[in-house]
Amino acid sequence: MKITDKINNLEPSQPFYSFEYFPPKTDEGLTNLYDRLKRMSHLDPLFASFTWGAGGSTIDRTTDMCATAQSLYGLESCMHLTCTNVVRGTIEKALKEAKSAGIQNILALRGDPPRGQEYWTSCDNDFTHAIDLVRFIRKEYEDYFCIGVAGYPEGNPDSDNKEQDLKFLKQKVDAGADFIITQLFYDVNSFIEWREECRKIGINVPIIPGIMPIQGYNSFRRITNLCRIHIPSEILNVLEQIKHDDQAVKDYGVTLAVSMISKLVNVHKIRGFHLCTMNLEKSVRLILEKLKFVQTEEERNLRRLNRRRSSAGFVANDIIRQEPDGSLPTAKPVIWKEQSVDYLGRSEDWDNFPNGRWGDARSPAFGELDGYGVSLRIPPEQALRYWQNPTTLDDLKQVFKSYILGEIPALPWYEEPLYAETEAIQSNLVQLNELGYLTVSSQPAVDGAKSDDPIYGWGPRGGYVYQKAFVEFFVSPENLEKLIKKIAKNPWITYYASNRNGNLKTNIKEDAPSAVTWGVFPGKEIVQPTIIEEVSFKAWKDEAYALWTEWEHLYPKDSPSQRLLRDIGDNWWLVNLVHHNYVESEGIWDIFFKP
DSSP, X not given: OOHHHHHHTSOTTOOEEEEEEOOOSSXXXXXXXXXXXXXXXXXXXXXXXXXXXXXXXXXXXXXXXXHHHHHHHOOOEEEEEEOTTOOHHHHHHHHHHHHHTTOOEEEEEOOSOOOSHHHHHTSOTTOSSHHHHHHHHHHXXXXXXXXXXXXXXXXXXXXXXXHHHHHHHHHHHHTTXXXXXXXXXXXXXXXXXXXXXXXXXTOOSOEEEEEOOOOOHHHHHHHHHHTTOXXXXXXXXXXXXXXXXXXXXXXXXXXXXXXXXXXXXXXXXXXXXXXXXXXXXXXXXXXXXXXXXXXXXXXXXXXXXXXXBOTTSOBOSSOOOOOTTSOOOOOOOOOGGGOSSOGGGGSSSTTSSOOGGGSOXXXXXXXXXXXXXXXXXXXXXXXXXXXXXXXXXXXXXXXXXXXXXXXXXXXXXXXXXXXXXXXXXXXXXXXXXXXXXXXEEEEOOEEXXXXXXXXXXXSSTTOEEEEOEEEEEEEOHHHHHHHHHHHXXXXXXXXXXXXXXXXXXXXXXXXXXXXXXXXXOTTSOOEEEXXXXXXXXXXXXXXXXXXXXXXXXXXXXXXXXHHHHHHHHHHOEEEEEEEOOTTOTTHHHHHHHOO
């Protein structure tokens, strides 16, 4: 059913909401996302949208998710479709499969702009803007699809002209768009002013505000910087005081979203909202409960209990079979280890704190802090200012060293300066890069820092946090072989190494997760937010090498800089090395610096 028809069928004052998901990076994550979709379907969203990877990279997974959500869980699906860096055949295939699966809703987007000559010439010039996609869908499928487009209350991040942005939006509506979903915002007044401007120029289709609950401080800062979102000072002031307390940040994210939506509903009479879930569940449910859009968990449990209570006064799970003597059977305890399913995937909050890319690879949210997929997170012109035009390995070493020393604020793998904790190992990292190990991630060993420590702390107050030292880097095949021989003599070190083609080397005999960050807090079990394992390393490997390619495409085709980056991306290895003796803070560096 079309989204606009569903909206029109509601009572005039009835609120509605929708959920947004992205394709998980791993098969385990996808399996667990389906469990999550099943539970979240009971929250009764008007529809669920599913994002589309850059260049159509997730076409099969996205269409499968839409079809599954719709056919199995009764969730009206809206498939994102981006046209930049996508050939015509890919778009035709996606639309054909969507129609075949009964999907009637498409969110037509431009996607990331092309980055360099090679990207541009490899794509279909028929599709350069979202309006081209809207026109194509209308021409090929007439009114079968309900088409949504994106709106930017604070201006398109790739444009400095908000007035022109509004004109482009009007053109997309005139070309056949049926509704608008906005980019996230945290300033309600700016959204209201923008919405009024839309109405003034004749944009009369439904405008659904995009709301992204704050799931973590670092991910919040990353996405708002990427999208150039204005953050009111009162929000920043609150977050600054609690940014080291993950639970407090998450709780504030719920409170803030409830406050924003309440203002939109009660003051401005706006009744529809699009919640960006980031493939997480608990915050979304709490927001809807606090708004009284859905019953609380306690109310739902009580309702189920009352519905299942039999006339004999006991609770029936499905069918209670009596014993031969007429008595009820004795309840058996659940033995978790005997269950064939992974019960981590059954709870709503087992992955409530996805701590960057080294969270649990089984989580639907694994490896994605913003859901936008693989791309450079800074504009090309800015990236070129930072990274210049390296033509030799020494030039490249200098780029990495400059980042470690704080002389440039970003690398392709990280668009923000290093954390304060890196100062403790800064000199080691500089020396490592000078030796030809191009570092992209690291952390020092920590033996019981207080959880409110301004440098190492995280989680609720009153606890202690621990870290194993690890370092991740790109290295030449020759240096990798020398390193592996030295690692064989050190029982404290484990490693994963892979090249672009996926050839894996490791000294880990049994594939088991390795916790490299954990915390001990009052009244809680040990929390392990950072886990390194083979499946997560492989998923990150694909992204890491894709970012080499993104960097490569900043330069003219076959230029010295492009050839250098391509050669390293094609031939060097990505290595993650962990030192498991977290009491010995310098142990990890001996493997590199001692004979």
